[in-house]
Structures are given as structure tokens and as C-alpha cells.
Amino acid sequence: AGGTWTPVDGAALLDNYSDLGTKDWEVPNDITADFSTKIRVIDKRLYSIRNIITENESAGFKIRGQFTVRQPDGNEKWEVGQYYTISWTNCGTIDNVRLEYSLQGTFEVGDTFLVDGLSAISNTIPTQGGTYSWQIPNQITYPADYPNEGYSVKVRVSDVRDTTITDTSTSGFKIAAYFGGTDPADPGIEIGGYPDQPGIQLDVGDPCTITWPTYGGTVENVKLEYSPNGTWLTGDIFLVDDKPAVSNTGSYVWMV
Structure with missing residues (x-):
């Protein structure tokens, strides 16, 4: 048959003393996009080709x-x-x-999205793996709308040549709004016109x-809480004005 044949590593001259021969084979890094790879067995005495299953080459794999x-x-989060x-x-x-994500974690039609809209991303080290910096989209997974309290989002990576070659993140993560305050450049919460810092007296x-700012995400309502001891432990968390939700206008007047 045509094509290029490569000896199976360590199998150039195998002794075969019975009607059934076997050889453990570590599959080489010769990826094929289709089912074109075949195996054949050659009698080292007569150099006749004999298939391991039929009387010809193996079926393509x-x-x-x-x-x-x-x-x-x-x-x-x-x-x-x-x-x-x-x-x-x-x-x-x-x-x-190809990097994709699924808000429900199902990767069904209508719930599968390309990361940053890109159908192909260069693999950092083709023989080892890679990384990609992803700016999170405005697709908040609220607990009321998504499984597992919103921790339902999964990422999938696949080979562009053959998207059946894939792996998916094991467990889900959550997409949440970003209110700032974790970076010195972000003012975060202000109380009485002052940045949130020790020494404010009310x-x-x-x-x-x-x-407060809302830097990332569309948020209609927010919950405002305070902790007298600053511990945020059970028994030390109270709703501002006993309201479970206030409109996200960016400010609220609290009667202390």
C-alpha cells in the first residue's frame, strides 16, 4: 500500500512463536486529523505483509x-x-x-460561547500547553438563575483541527459584579463623603x-450591610436600615 511507513518503536524484529502476537505501543506524537493511520505486520523472513486482524493492513485510526x-x-469568583x-x-x-465557556456548564446549543469571540488562540507552548488572559464579560450568574448558587460556569479547551479533542473544567465558577475597592486606584466605598478608612466618626x-462604584456588571439592586465589630461574623452583620435591597443608584442616605 502507498504512504510512508514507520517502524513501531522496539518492534522491528519481534519473535512470534504462536498464532497470536502482541506488542505494547506507546503512541507517538504524530497527531492525525482523520482516520488515516494504519498498522501492518511484516514477516521478517519472507517480507510478506500480513495484517494483525485481517489479511491486509489494519483499518484506519x-x-x-x-x-x-x-x-x-x-x-x-x-x-x-x-x-x-x-x-x-x-x-x-x-x-x-479553541477556548469556550458555558454559563450553565452544559455546553449545549445556546449556552456555548467563544472566549473573547475568538475561534482560534495560539497555544503558548504547542508541545506542553498554554495560558490566556480573559477579561470577564458582563454575564453575571445570579444564584436565582443558575445552578449551584451561580457557581455553574465552566471553560472548555479543544484542538482547532479536531474539536472532539477537548477537556472541560471540573467544577463551576461564578461570574460576579465588580464594585472596586481592591486596588489603590479604585475609591471603593465612601462614607459621608470620605473614603472608607479608619477614624471616621458617625x-x-x-x-x-x-x-459606591459599580465597575463591572449590570446590577439593578444591591444589599448594604454593616458590622459593628468589623468581623462580618454571624451575629455581627446587620442590614442598613433593615432593607434587604436598595436600588443601585450609586448612593444611599443612611440614618445612623
Whole structure:
């Protein structure tokens, strides 16, 4: 038959003392996009070709790579507009990958999205794996709308040449709004016109304006809470004005 034949490693001169021969084979890094790979057996005395199953070459099969998603691996909270790293490893040489995410974690039609709208992303190290910095989209997974309290989002990586070669993050993560305050450049919450910092004094009965930014995500209502001891432990968390939700206008006047 035509084509290029490569000896199976360590099988150039195997002794065969029965009607059934076997050889353990470590599959090489020769990925094929279709079922074109075949195996044949040659009698070393007569050099006649004999198939291991029939009397000809084996049926065609495919050699493919493997993926493992490393991050996200579940239970993370990734905030809208912020950058987070997707990472993966692969076995076999894979030049380009496709990254997708699913809000429900099902990857069904209508719930599968390309990361940043890209159908192909260059694999950082084709023989090992790669990373991609992803700016989280405005698709908040609220507990009332998504399974597992909103920790339902999963990421999938696949080979652009053959998208059946794939791996999916093991557990889901949450997409949440970003209110700032974690970076010195973000003012975060302000109380009575002052940045949130030690030393602010509030008098009982006086009005105090609480202001906050919403940097990432569409949020209609927010919950405002305070902790007298600053511990945020059970028994030390109270609703501002006993309201479970206030309109997200960016400010609220609190009667202390």
C-alpha cells in the first residue's frame, strides 16, 4: 500500500512463536486529523505483509492529543471586567486551541460561547500547553438563575483541527459584579463623603451618605450591610436600615 511507513518503536524484529502476537505501543506524537493511520505486520523472513486482524493492513485510526484544564478548576469568583488566567496542559503537539465557556456548564446549543469571540488562540507552548488572559464579560450568574448558587460556569479547551479533542473544567465558577475597592486606584466605598478608612466618626441620628462604584456588571439592586465589630461574623452583620435591597443608584442616605 502507498504512504510512508514507520517502524513501531522496539518492534522491528519481534519473535512470534504462536498464532497470536502482541506488542505494547506507546503512541507517538504524530497527531492525525482523520482516520488515516494504519498498522501492518511484516514477516521478517519472507517480507510478506500480513495484517494483525485481517489479511491486509489494519483499518484506519486516528492519533490525537489530550488536554487538561488547570484553571479555573472550580469555586472561583471571577468579577466582570477584571482579567483572569485560563491555563491548560496538553499531550501531543497542538498549535492552536479553541477556548469556550458555558454559563450553565452544559455546553449545549445556546449556552456555548467563544472566549473573547475568538475561534482560534495560539497555544503558548504547542508541545506542553498554554495560558490566556480573559477579561470577564458582563454575564453575571445570579444564584436565582443558575445552578449551584451561580457557581455553574465552566471553560472548555479543544484542538482547532479536531474539536472532539477537548477537556472541560471540573467544577463551576461564578461570574460576579465588580464594585472596586481592591486596588489603590479604585475609591471603593465612601462614607459621608470620605473614603472608607479608619477614624471616621458617625453620630447617631444623623444622615450619612454611602456611595459606591459599580465597575463591572449590570446590577439593578444591591444589599448594604454593616458590622459593628468589623468581623462580618454571624451575629455581627446587620442590614442598613433593615432593607434587604436598595436600588443601585450609586448612593444611599443612611440614618445612623
